[in-house]
Amino acid sequence: MGRAPCCDKATVKKGPWSPEEDAMLKNYIEEHGTGGNWIALPHKIGLKRCGKSCRLRWLNYLRPNIKHGDFTPEEDSIICSLYISIGSRWSIIAAQLPGRTDNDVKNYWNTKLKKRLLGRRKDRDTHHRQSATPAMSEMSTENMNDGERALSASAMERIQLCMQLQELQNPLGAHHNPLVWPGTLSSNSFNSNSSNVTVAEQGQSSSMNEPLMDAQMEGVAMDGLGSPSSAENSNMISMEAELEELLYGEGNRGKAGVVDGGVQQGDVDWWSYDQGKSPVGSWDFTPEANAVFQDYTSVYDI
DNA sequence: AAGATATGCAACCGCCGTAAT
DNA sequence: TATTACGGCGGTTGCATATCT
Numbered sequence: 001m002g003r004a005p006c007c008d009k010a011t012v013k014k015g016p017w018s019p020e021e022d023a024m025l026k027n028y029i030e031e032h033g034t035g036g037n038w039i040a041l042p043h044k045i046g047l048k049r050c051g052k053s054c055r056l057r058w059l060n061y062l063r064p065n066i067k068h069g070d071f072t073p074e075e076d077s078i079i080c081s082l083y084i085s086i087g088s089r090w091s092i093i094a095a096q097l098p099g100r101t102d103n104d105v106k107n108y109w110n111t112k113l114k115k116r117l118l119g120r121r122k123d124r125d126t127h128h129r130q131s132a133t134p135a136m137s138e139m140s141t142e143n144m145n146d147g148e149r150a151l152s153a154s155a156m157e158r159i160q161l162c163m164q165l166q167e168l169q170n171p172l173g174a175h176h177n178p179l180v181w182p183g184t185l186s187s188n189s190f191n192s193n194s195s196n197v198t199v200a201e202q203g204q205s206s207s208m209n210e211p212l213m214d215a216q217m218e219g220v221a222m223d224g225l226g227s228p229s230s231a232e233n234s235n236m237i238s239m240e241a242e243l244e245e246l247l248y249g250e251g252n253r254g255k256a257g258v259v260d261g262g263v264q265q266g267d268v269d270w271w272s273y274d275q276g277k278s279p280v281g282s283w284d285f286t287p288e289a290n291a292v293f294q295d296y297t298s299v300y301d302i
Numbered sequence: 303a304a305g306a307t308a309t310g311c312a313a314c315c316g317c318c319g320t321a322a323t
Numbered sequence: 324t325a326t327t328a329c330g331g332c333g334g335t336t337g338c339a340t341a342t343c344t
Contacts, residue, residue, distance in 0.1 A: 015338095038329080051330095088333065090332080090333065102331095
């Protein structure tokens, strides 16, 4: 047989936490730690809560050094950059933002950043609809085939973004060329073929503090010293700056610097990443893709 | 001022890989 | 080796508050 039963779901309390419950949980963990067993924790404390709920409350709210609200422009840029690169891997993204939780980052993206980015693109789509290529039109949700419907919303968003990039790269002749994804653009060392890193391989097995390092070791094209080449690094930095422009416009460009907690723009690493389970496949930023991305942001001129 | 709508956020749900038995 | 719980994660929901009409 397996382990002992978890909590009694019939008696556990749900809903918002009271200040008293918060205090009980916080005091206990600060004094005794979690003991490596969240399920047993509420019983020890005397809380009528599920262990999972305790864990969530601690990680997302009670844990020391948690920051709430007021995301900085630098954090915005990091979130957007990583989302475009790896998708909704909120725990990985949050790991790059000291004091932020995955739940916070997720909520912030869903309620603000996504609207800010996609909303602007939507405005532009409306403006340029007359000149849209057949390929773009066919990708509208009304005309999606079964295979396309099977894609996650996250993947679709990134697909739409990539399509925008390609349209801008070749605005007059996009329909003459097959859609080229970033991962297939290049035959050089940035190609995803050299970096079949699955979620399980690079994410689950590693500390959440070092996912990027793991990913770099597994997949990103490195020079002989184990770091991105200067040319590639230059592309990355340039792209981050362009992203900032996309988010905040020309007036705020150049504000990037040190984020609260010590993360700098340059600390965001870019890596090839094969989503493994995703039907879309790999999402990486080749030098070519970076260039396209820059075209994208410059054309928008927000 | 009141109702409708939009927004933000905390918490829950369900899935998956891992570990314990 | 099979079974089952645990831990972690992303997606979604529901409520409180803010804004709009």
